[in-house]
Amino acid sequence: MRVAIVGAGIGGLALAHGLSGAGLDVRVYERDPSPRHRRQGYRIHISPVGEEALAAVLPSAVRRRVIETATHPGDLVSGFDRQLRPTFEQTFPGGGPETVSAVDRYAFRRALMTGLDARLEFGRPFESYRALDDGVELRFADGTTETADLLVGADGVGSRIRGQLLPSYEVIDIGIRCVYGKIPLTDELRGLVPPAFLRGFSFVSDGPGGVGAAFAPVLFRTPPEEYGDYLMAVLTGSPEALGHSDEQLFSMRPEQLWETVTAKTADWHPTVRRLIAAADQSAAFPITLRSSLHIEPWTTGRVTLLGDAIHPMTPAAGAGANTALWDAAELTRALTGSAGLHDALAAYEHAMIENSQPIVTESLQNARQMFGVTAPSV
The missing domain is CATH 3.30.9.30 (D-Amino Acid Oxidase; Chain A, domain 2)
Structure with missing residues (x-):
């Protein structure tokens, strides 16, 4: 089975490792001209959920590279007023020498690209897709096309794939x-x-x-x-x-x-x-x-979504990257199991929505408190 992944972000790269490690033919298409081009933030919190997902999909050498390039674990979340008077403080257990609890986004993505050179194509802005009898045709901005058995949209909050698959989907x-x-x-x-x-x-x-x-x-x-x-x-x-x-x-x-x-x-x-x-x-x-609001099921076909492409959320729960990694591990498990493609995708999509909806809700609730916003209720 050939799988086309659009988006070389964290979720897309983790999925590429999981599927290629199981013997699937994987290609990752990224619009950015190089790994150094993207600016999405600098520091990412990795939770135990994210760590477990990384352990499930990464080859040992890539996992080792992630550990080596991660940051030293922290143990505190704190708040202050503008004159640095403390307003709250919460400590949590520090990790051991192998713990990955925070990463630099650039270093993390470079580590996740380890071993994927032959599967990664930069400078390929995705334009649209077309359903075929036995697969999907991808069209890129330069007019070129590729075909695959399955298309995975890992192309972020402004996902063009989601825009075509779910045109009425609401992101606020x-x-x-x-x-x-x-x-x-x-x-x-x-x-x-x-x-x-x-x-x-x-x-x-x-x-x-x-x-x-x-x-x-x-x-x-x-x-x-x-x-x-x-x-x-x-x-x-x-x-x-x-x-x-x-x-x-x-x-x-x-x-x-x-x-x-x-x-x-x-x-x-x-x-x-x-x-x-x-x-x-x-x-x-x-x-x-x-942020997304309600993540509604859709008719399973040969196009699916993961990470911010389907459940964008505020950073106020510290869970966006970890949920994308969870998606990648869950989709890997589904596609490499014994079920046929349709049943595997249906199972993944159900599990993904069930897992991510409460996290989206929590992130919006936290944003209301942290930023004082009046975002709609989920």
Whole structure:
């Protein structure tokens, strides 16, 4: 069986390993021209669910590479007001030397690409698909086509495959924008950073309706060649709170974006201001937070979906990447079992919806509390 996966994100790459390891003919098509092009965020939390999924689908050498390039485990989630007065704190057991509880997105994706060179094709923007009697024809933006027995949409929140398969599917804008940035951790800066900021995820809030800033450490076991340890910093807020329309925000140069971050934290604690001033301004970029609502079943065919392509969610539950990895492991299990293709896909789609719907609901509920938004109820 030949499987075409559109999207070389985390879920698509994990699925490619699971299926190719079972002997299926897998091709992954990615619109980006290279692995270095995509900007989706910097630090990703990996839960036990994600770890179990990785263990289920990755060859031992790739699993070892993921462990080596992961970050040191943290043990704290904490909150502060803008003058760094603590508002909440929650600790959890730290992991052992083999634990993968947080990763740098770029290093993680590069590790997941290990051994997939012959199966990965960059610079292939997907355009549409057409059902055939015995498969699916994929059409790309350059006019070329490919055929497969099964098409898997792993092409993210703006999935073109979902748009064709489920044209009435609703994905909402929750009204929050994020400006991502990186603060390189020099020896001098390590002495300045509040200890909690280096132990896990910390959120500094300006109060309801204002802006907030998340900080999380990326302390590598083995850093990539391009950069070393850093502190992820993310300014969050509505367009009104940020003081810019979407047209303005998404047309800004990175340096202009970071000027907005600097301006919005100008009266915060001096330590926060010093951290913001030490950022690599060229690394800034904005994103819109979106979420699905109700994930309805569809008629099973030769096209299916995983990850953000079917259940995009806010980052407020820390579960988006882990749910995509769960999908990849579940779809691998279904397709490599004894059931026929139709029954395998039907079983996967049922399990995927049943697993992801409560997580989408939780992420929206958390977003209401964290960001003060009034997103619709699920």
